[in-house]
Amino acid sequence: MKKTLLLGCLLFAVNAFSQAWDDVYDAKYSVGVSFQDKGIGAEVGYEIGLSNYLSIGFIYGYVFKTETLPPIYDSWDININDGDNADSFEKMNMAASLNVHLTPFFKMDGESIDIYVGTSGGINGAGVQGGFKYFFMENLGVYFNGYCPIIANKFLIDESSTRVYYNFYLKPVVSAGVSFTL
Numbered sequence: 173m174k175k176t177l178l179l180g181c182l183l184f185a186v187n188a189f190s191q192a193w194d195d196v197y198d199a200k201y202s203v204g205v206s207f208q209d210k211g212i213g214a215e216v217g218y219e220i221g222l223s224n225y226l227s228i229g230f231i232y233g234y235v236f237k238t239e240t241l242p243p244i245y246d247s248w249d250i251n252i253n254d255g256d257n258a259d260s261f262e263k264m265n266m267a268a269s270l271n272v273h274l275t276p277f278f279k280m281d282g283e284s285i286d287i288y289v290g291t292s293g294g295i296n297g298a299g300v301q302g303g304f305k306y307f308f309m310e311n312l313g314v315y316f317n318g319y320c321p322i323i324a325n326k327f328l329i330d331e332s333s334t335r336v337y338y339n340f341y342l343k344p345v346v347s348a349g350v351s352f353t354l
Contacts, residue, residue, distance in 0.1 A: 196221055200305070202315055204349015208341070211235035213263070215347055219271070227271045231292070233341070235263040265341045267294025269301065284308070296341040297324040305351050315351040320344050 198221040206213045213236055219229035271290030280287070289302040299321035307313030324342050 196223055198227075198353075200351055200353055202349055202351045204315065204317075204347050206233055206235075206345050206347040208235070208345040209343040211263070212237040215349070219269075224276055225273055227273065227288075229269040229271065231265070231267045231269065231294070233265040233267075233345075233347075265294055265296050267292045267296075269293075271301075284313075292319060294341075295325060297321045299323070307351070311353045313351045315347075315349060317347045318344065319347075 200219045202215075202217040202219070204215055204217075206215050213234050215231055215233035217229055217231040219227050221227045269290050269292040271288040274287045274289065275281075275285060278287075284307045286305040286307075288304070289300070292299055292301050299319055301317060301319040303315060303317035305313050305315040321342050321344070
């Protein structure tokens, strides 16, 4: 058991420095909750620094709690979607992001505050995002993020189907959670 635990620690070890944003190869993890139109979900993310000003990240989100979609009738008064909830693929999002960190530009306290803006693109579309992180301990803090879609991906929707698709990530998304380093 000890060897397995040690191997797990070695596999997931990350060379992280101190608090908000520290430079090249600084890695941050995040776990949070997301709020969007007709749904509440969870998200996990990973972000690594390319420089003191740039970082790339990866985000996985899934909407757990959704409202029942309203019935949509075709020309013969048949309910097309039967009021069913969205399927799993419509509730999921995987995206990559490129962020610019503004804290060095404004000469703010980079030890505990990180303000960023950037772009994000994934399986459901592309858009812009912005947010901030506040670290109240060396390796633990909170984050708030907002995402606004610009382009929607339609390539995964079957156009011949009569089902009406609802993409939760085509509306603005607000998320908050815990950010940490290992």
